[in-house]
Amino acid sequence: MKITVSKSELFTKLSAIGKIINSKNFLPAYDNFMFVVDEDGILKVTAGEEGGRLSTNIECETDCACLSMLIDAKTILEGLREIPEQPISIEIVAMETNYAISVHYSNGRFELVGKKADEYPTMEVKNPEPCFSLDAESFLNGIRQVQICCANDELRPIMNGVFIEKTSDRITYVATDGHSLGMIDSAYDSKERSSFILHARMSKILSKIIPATASSVIITVGSGSVNIEFGGYTMICRLVEGRFPNYRAVIPSDNDKIARFEKNEMISALKRVSVFSSLCTSLIVLKFDKDNVVTITGRDIDFSTSAEEKVSVSYSGSPIEIGFKSSILIDLLSNIPSDEVIMSMKHPTKATIINRTDKNDLTYLIMPLVINN
Incomplete structure (x- = not known):
C-alpha cells in the first residue's frame, strides 16, 4: 500500500492538529496520529486527548482503501521537519499485529512502526441540536x-x-x-x-x-x-x-467615577511601579483626583521598597483611592484593542469596569484588593 502526499501540507496539518496532544496522556493511544484512508481514497488524520480531538483531510494519491493505523506523533513530526518541500511517498506493509511504514523522499527514507487503530477511542456528538x-x-x-x-x-x-x-x-x-x-x-x-x-x-x-x-x-x-x-x-x-x-x-451599571486614559502610557507606568510592590499581593494603588492625574504607587514593606508615578487622565467624579493586583490589571489593559481605555469605579471595594472607547462590545471587570495603610 502506498500514499503519495505533499510534504508541506502533511507537516503543516499534522503540526496544527498535534497541538491538542498532551505531553503526558492517560491512554497511550493519544500519543499517536490516527491515519484513515476511506473507500474513496481520502486521507483523514486525527489527533486527540481525553477531552477532545482534532481532524482534517489531506489531499493525496493512494492505491489503498479502508486503511486505519496509528503513527507516533513526535516521531513522524521530527522526521518530516527538515525535509524540503516535495512529494513524499508512504509505503505501508500490513503485519500480523502492526504496520511496517517507510517514508521515502528524494534522497532518503526513514522507517517506523504503525499500530492498529482499534485501541483509539471514539468520540461523537450525541443528541445534537440544530447546527x-x-x-x-x-x-x-x-x-x-x-x-x-x-x-x-x-x-x-x-x-x-x-x-x-x-x-x-x-x-x-x-x-x-x-x-x-x-x-x-x-x-x-x-x-x-x-x-x-x-x-x-x-x-x-x-x-x-x-x-x-x-x-x-x-x-x-x-x-x-x-x-x-x-x-x-x-x-x-x-x-x-x-x-x-x-x-x-455582577456587572455594575451605576459606577459614577470615570477615568479615560491612553492605554500604553498607563501599562508602562503600571509595569514600572509593580516592580516595587509586594511579592505576596502584587498590590498597586491608583489614586484619582480632580486634577486629571492618577497617582500610581507600589510598596513592599518587607523589603523597604516603593515607587510612585503620575499619569495624565481625563477624570470625572469624586476622588477615589483603589487597589488592584498589578498582573491582572496589566493583562486586561494589554488585551484591549483600542488605544484609549475607559475605567469606571464606584467604591474601593466594588467591581471596576474597563471598556474600550471605540466600541461598546467588550467589557472587562476586575475586583479591587483591600488597601492596608
Whole structure:
C-alpha cells in the first residue's frame, strides 16, 4: 500500500492538529496520529486527548482503501521537519499485529512502526441540536478577548472555560475566574437559543489554528460535547458540565467615577511601579483626583521598597483611592484593542469596569484588593 502526499501540507496539518496532544496522556493511544484512508481514497488524520480531538483531510494519491493505523506523533513530526518541500511517498506493509511504514523522499527514507487503530477511542456528538454558523473572525475575536479571564480551578471546574450563549438576537462570550471577568456581547440574528461552556484549553487551541482563510465556523452542540467545523478542520470536544454563574448580575451599571486614559502610557507606568510592590499581593494603588492625574504607587514593606508615578487622565467624579493586583490589571489593559481605555469605579471595594472607547462590545471587570495603610 502506498500514499503519495505533499510534504508541506502533511507537516503543516499534522503540526496544527498535534497541538491538542498532551505531553503526558492517560491512554497511550493519544500519543499517536490516527491515519484513515476511506473507500474513496481520502486521507483523514486525527489527533486527540481525553477531552477532545482534532481532524482534517489531506489531499493525496493512494492505491489503498479502508486503511486505519496509528503513527507516533513526535516521531513522524521530527522526521518530516527538515525535509524540503516535495512529494513524499508512504509505503505501508500490513503485519500480523502492526504496520511496517517507510517514508521515502528524494534522497532518503526513514522507517517506523504503525499500530492498529482499534485501541483509539471514539468520540461523537450525541443528541445534537440544530447546527448554527458564526463568522470566523467574530468567533475568534470572542474567545480570544475573554479567555484571559478563564480560571484553572480543580474545585470549580465550571469556571475553567469560555461560556458561549446564543439568544434570539445576541451572542455572548464570557469567562471569569472570580477576580476578573471578560465579556464580548454582539448582535446575532437567530431563531434558536443555545449555550455551552468550552474548556479553556480547547478555546486556546482554536484561537491558534483557525486559519485566516476560514470564513465561518459551524457549531453543533450535543449532550456533553460539541462539534466545531472550520477551514477544513473539525474539533469534537467534551463540554464543561454545570450551570455558568449569572454573569450579568455582577456587572455594575451605576459606577459614577470615570477615568479615560491612553492605554500604553498607563501599562508602562503600571509595569514600572509593580516592580516595587509586594511579592505576596502584587498590590498597586491608583489614586484619582480632580486634577486629571492618577497617582500610581507600589510598596513592599518587607523589603523597604516603593515607587510612585503620575499619569495624565481625563477624570470625572469624586476622588477615589483603589487597589488592584498589578498582573491582572496589566493583562486586561494589554488585551484591549483600542488605544484609549475607559475605567469606571464606584467604591474601593466594588467591581471596576474597563471598556474600550471605540466600541461598546467588550467589557472587562476586575475586583479591587483591600488597601492596608
